[in-house]
Amino acid sequence: MPNNNDDDMNYAEPKFSFAPIMDAHIQRAIARLGPFTAPGTDGIMNIAFIQCTDLLVPHLAPIYRVTFKFKVYPDQLKSSTTVVLGKLTKLDYTAPGAYHPIALLNTMAKILSACVADILVYMAETHNMLPDNHFSCRPGRTTTDSLHFVTKYIKDTWRKGKVVSALFLDIKSTFPSMMLGQLLCNMRMRGMLAESVEWIRLKVTGRTTTLSFDRYASEPISLLRGIDQGCLLSGILFKFYNADLIDICGPEGNEMVVTFVDDALLLACS
Numbered sequence: 001m002p003n004n005n006d007d008d009m010n011y012a013e014p015k016f017s018f019a020p021i022m023d024a025h026i027q028r029a030i031a032r033l034g035p036f037t038a039p040g041t042d043g044i045m046n047i048a049f050i051q052c053t054d055l056l057v058p059h060l061a062p063i064y065r066v067t068f069k070f071k072v073y074p075d076q077l078k079s080s081t082t083v084v085l086g087k088l089t090k091l092d093y094t095a096p097g098a099y100h101p102i103a104l105l106n107t108m109a110k111i112l113s114a115c116v117a118d119i120l121v122y123m124a125e126t127h128n129m130l131p132d133n134h135f136s137c138r139p140g141r142t143t144t145d146s147l148h149f150v151t152k153y154i155k156d157t158w159r160k161g162k163v164v165s166a167l168f169l170d171i172k173s174t175f176p177s178m179m180l181g182q183l184l185c186n187m188r189m190r191g192m193l194a195e196s197v198e199w200i201r202l203k204v205t206g207r208t209t210t211l212s213f214d215r216y217a218s219e220p221i222s223l224l225r226g227i228d229q230g231c232l233l234s235g236i237l238f239k240f241y242n243a244d245l246i247d248i249c250g251p252e253g254n255e256m257v258v259t260f261v262d263d264a265l266l267l268a269c270s
Helices: 023-031 046-051 053-069 107-126 143-159 180-189 194-204 234-248
Strands: 079-086 099-105 164-170 207-213 221-223 255-260 263-269
Touching: 023 046, 023 053, 023 107, 046 053, 046 107, 053 107, 053 194, 099 107, 107 194, 107 234, 143 164, 143 255, 143 263, 180 194, 180 234, 234 255
Parallel strands: 079 207
Antiparallel strands: 079 099, 164 263, 207 221, 255 263
């Protein structure tokens, strides 16, 4: 597994300069919150942030900015509660697959992650850090766009009298299975700032979750790999994680890879 702190790695030059989180980032992140979703370990409802945005932003902004300035990420923001819900279509509750875990994240951490995600998405698009065939979690690359893109490729191939073969891939347990070292290495290779990469490392390392089922609550469990499923950073981070998959196409131009989060479509014409 690559080591993002290895001085021997020939990383790409950063494609942009560091800029701190601004009050406007926090205000936008709060405005997008669902008002009455279940709170995380801090017990603070989203509606409290929504109703008191003007009062809280001046206090949240210095806290968020200091996580970058002093390279710290509080342990309180790394804790979560995982609620275990039974699936209605699974009647055998002795099987692990009959349950659906829902992660309830710290609300302050969710807002901070949303701010950082906005910045990373903007910089990735501005400086062309991700492949064009990477859809979802990016502006102008929706589900409909991906369908139009694939449809046009297939029909253009048919018009040339050729045949298209397709291979669909779906990665199971995508976000919890990500390897942190590979993620950080990929981000640096594509021109991401060292400050942002180090912040991601601090955020992901040392996380804990408490399993909650009926009235039972477990002791905190360490999360040794992956990123949080419900974290707003998960989408853009996975883009960097599997972007190299698109680069496997041959130089002849008769192959193409289209990805939509964890779903990959490999196309070949002949």
